[in-house]
Amino acid sequence: MITRREVEHVARLARLHFDEEELARLQPELEQIIGYVEQLSELDLSGLETTSHAVALKNVLRPDEPREGLSHEAAMANGPDVERGQFVVPKIG
Amino acid sequence: MTALSDTGFGGGTAGSDVVGLTAWRCRELLSSGQVSAQGLTRAYLDRIAAVDGQVKSYLLVDEEGAMAAAAAVDAKPFSARQPWEGVPIGLKDIFAVKGMETTCASKILKGYIPPYDATIIAKLRAAGLVFLGKLNMDEFAMGSSTENSAYQTTRNPWDLDRVPGGSSGGSAACVAASEAPWALGTDTGGSIRQPASLCGVVGLKPTYGAVSRYGLVAFASSLDQIGPLTRDTKDAAALLDIIAGKDPLDSTSLGLREPAGIPSRSALEGLRFGVIKELVGDAVEPGVSEVFGSAVDTIGALGGVCEEVSLPSVMRGIAAYYLIAPSEASANLARFDGVRYGHRHAGSHDLYEMYTRTRSEGFGTEVKRRIMIGTYALSAGYYDAYYAQAQRTRTLIIKDFARAFEDFDYLISPTSPTVAFKIGEKVADPLAMYLSDLCTIPVNLAALPGISIPAGFSAGMPVGLQLIGPHFSEKGLLEASHALEQHLHVPTVPVIKGVAA
Numbered sequence: 039m040i041t042r043r044e045v046e047h048v049a050r051l052a053r054l055h056f057d058e059e060e061l062a063r064l065q066p067e068l069e070q071i072i073g074y075v076e077q078l079s080e081l082d083l084s085g086l087e088t089t090s091h092a093v094a095l096k097n098v099l100r101p102d103e104p105r106e107g108l109s110h111e112a113a114m115a116n117g118p119d120v121e122r123g124q125f126v127v128p129k130i131g
Numbered sequence: 132m133t134a135l136s137d138t139g140f141g142g143g144t145a146g147s148d149v150v151g152l153t154a155w156r157c158r159e160l161l162s163s164g165q166v167s168a169q170g171l172t173r174a175y176l177d178r179i180a181a182v183d184g185q186v187k188s189y190l191l192v193d194e195e196g197a198m199a200a201a202a203a204v205d206a207k208p209f210s211a212r213q214p215w216e217g218v219p220i221g222l223k224d225i226f227a228v229k230g231m232e233t234t235c236a237s238k239i240l241k242g243y244i245p246p247y248d249a250t251i252i253a254k255l256r257a258a259g260l261v262f263l264g265k266l267n268m269d270e271f272a273m274g275s276s277t278e279n280s281a282y283q284t285t286r287n288p289w290d291l292d293r294v295p296g297g298s299s300g301g302s303a304a305c306v307a308a309s310e311a312p313w314a315l316g317t318d319t320g321g322s323i324r325q326p327a328s329l330c331g332v333v334g335l336k337p338t339y340g341a342v343s344r345y346g347l348v349a350f351a352s353s354l355d356q357i358g359p360l361t362r363d364t365k366d367a368a369a370l371l372d373i374i375a376g377k378d379p380l381d382s383t384s385l386g387l388r389e390p391a392g393i394p395s396r397s398a399l400e401g402l403r404f405g406v407i408k409e410l411v412g413d414a415v416e417p418g419v420s421e422v423f424g425s426a427v428d429t430i431g432a433l434g435g436v437c438e439e440v441s442l443p444s445v446m447r448g449i450a451a452y453y454l455i456a457p458s459e460a461s462a463n464l465a466r467f468d469g470v471r472y473g474h475r476h477a478g479s480h481d482l483y484e485m486y487t488r489t490r491s492e493g494f495g496t497e498v499k500r501r502i503m504i505g506t507y508a509l510s511a512g513y514y515d516a517y518y519a520q521a522q523r524t525r526t527l528i529i530k531d532f533a534r535a536f537e538d539f540d541y542l543i544s545p546t547s548p549t550v551a552f553k554i555g556e557k558v559a560d561p562l563a564m565y566l567s568d569l570c571t572i573p574v575n576l577a578a579l580p581g582i583s584i585p586a587g588f589s590a591g592m593p594v595g596l597q598l599i600g601p602h603f604s605e606k607g608l609l610e611a612s613h614a615l616e617q618h619l620h621v622p623t624v625p626v627i628k629g630v631a632a
Contacts, residue, residue, distance in 0.1 A: 043615075045503070048503055048510060051506050053487045054487065054502065056491070069562055071453060071500075075521070078454075078517075078521060079520065081524060081527070087523070089523075089526045090520055092339060092576065092578030093338070093340045094577045098562055112246040112247075116244060116472035118472075125471060128480060131483060
C-alpha cells in the first residue's frame, strides 16, 4: 500500500513535481508495480550474498598519468546559462 | 562520384540497390571497386529518404557528415584503407558522438552536443565507418516498444501498425528496412534482443564488460551493455570485434576472451542446448511456441542435443529487474538538473524550483515513473526489503545459470513471448509492458551474452530465437547461431507498405 503522501514525499526526494491528475494516475500504477515486485519477499534468500555487479572485479588500477582533458570552453559549451566561464543558477532556497 | 549504373550498382529506383545488403557485402562491393564509398552512402541516404517517412527510425540523418566521411575514404588508395572503411552504420541516439546532437530521445537533452566521443564511437571512427545518423529509442532506453520516445513513434517494417520493440527499436527497424547495413544499440533488460526479434534481425548483447560503456548515457550501470543489430551473424561477429575491448575509461570493461572472427560452423554436433523450461509452453503465445519448436527440431537435425532444463529463479527476474534497474536509474538520472547541459526551466525563483520544474518538464512519463520506483525502493526504511532482496535474487539467478551451464553449452528460449504488438496496445499498462521482457531480463541480471536470431514467422510477424552462453562465450555463441541461421532460411527483407520495391 503506497499512500498519496508517500508518493508526494518520494517525488520531493526525486526533485519531481506531479499535478493532481498525474498523482491520481501514478499512485495506483506505483502500487501495482511495487505490489508485483513484492513477490520477492516470498523467497527465503537468507543465505545469499547481494550481487551489485555480476562480473566481479576489484581494485581496477591504472597509472596516474596526466592526459589532455576537455578544454574549459568545450566543457561549458552546453550550459543553458553561462557567464564569465561559470554556470549561472538561481539562488539557493 | 562514380557513375553507379556503370558498375551494376545504382540501376534501380533510388536506394533500392541496398535492400538486403549485409555489411560484409558492402565491404566486398567497396573493396572490389564495384561501388565508391560515396556511392554506397548516397544509396543509403536515398533509401532513408524513400522509406523513413513510413518507418521513422532516424531522429537525425547526418547527410553532410556522412558524405564528407565517404569522400575522405574515396580519396584514399585501396592499399591504405582499413577493412571496414566506407561501410555505413546507424547509431542509437544514446552514444556521445562529438559534434552530433545526442538526445536519448528525451526532451531534457534536446540540443545537447557532446564535446567528446564515446569509446565505441572512437573505435568506429578509427575503423573508418560512415555514420548515417542517430536512431530513435525509448527515452533513456526505458521501454520495450520505442513508444516512449519524446519525438516520434518508430514503426515495425513488417507491419507499420505495430511496434518495432524497444528500447533499440530505431536500430532494429532501420536494419530490417535496409536503412543501414547494421546498427548499434544497447541492452539493459532485452533492449537489443527483443527489438531484433520483433523486426526479424540479429541482435547480440555481449557479456557485461565486453564493450566499454564510456560515453554511453547511463540507465542501469550494472546491466547496460552495447551491442550490434545486423542482418546476419557474420555481421554481428564483425561489429562486435570492432567495438569490444578493455578500456581504461570504463573500469568495468574487460574486453572479449577471444575475437569472434568470421563464424563458419555449419553443424551442431557435440553441442548440448538446454531449453529453459520456465520460458516455453504457457509462458509464450502459441505462434511463438510453434516457431520455437521448429527451431529445436532444426538443432536436432544439425546434430545438436536439446533437453529441457529448469531455472526456477528466472521467473523472479522481472521483479528483481524492476527494483535494480529503476534504483540505478534514479541515481544515474540525478545528473539531469538543468545546470550544465540540456533543458532548463526558465524563470525559477530558486534552485530547488529550477531542478524540479526542469526535470518535470524534461522527462517523459515512463522515465518519471521509473525514477519514482527507484527512489522509493532506495528510500529510508525500504532499502533492505526491496533493493537488497532484489540483489540477493540476482545472486540466485546467477547460481541457476551457472548450474545449467555445468550440463549445457548453451541455453535457448524464445526471445519474446509475443510477436510485435500493435502501437498503443500496451502504453496504458506499464506492468504488461514490463512483462514483455520475461525471457531477456535474466540474461542481463547474470551478465551473460545473449543473441536473438530470426527463427520464423507467426501470422506474418518475425519470431526470434534466443541463445544464451556462459560469460565471454561470444565466439562459440555466434558460431552456433551461424550454423542454425544457415538452416533456418528465414527471409529478412520486409515489403514496406507505401514504398516502391
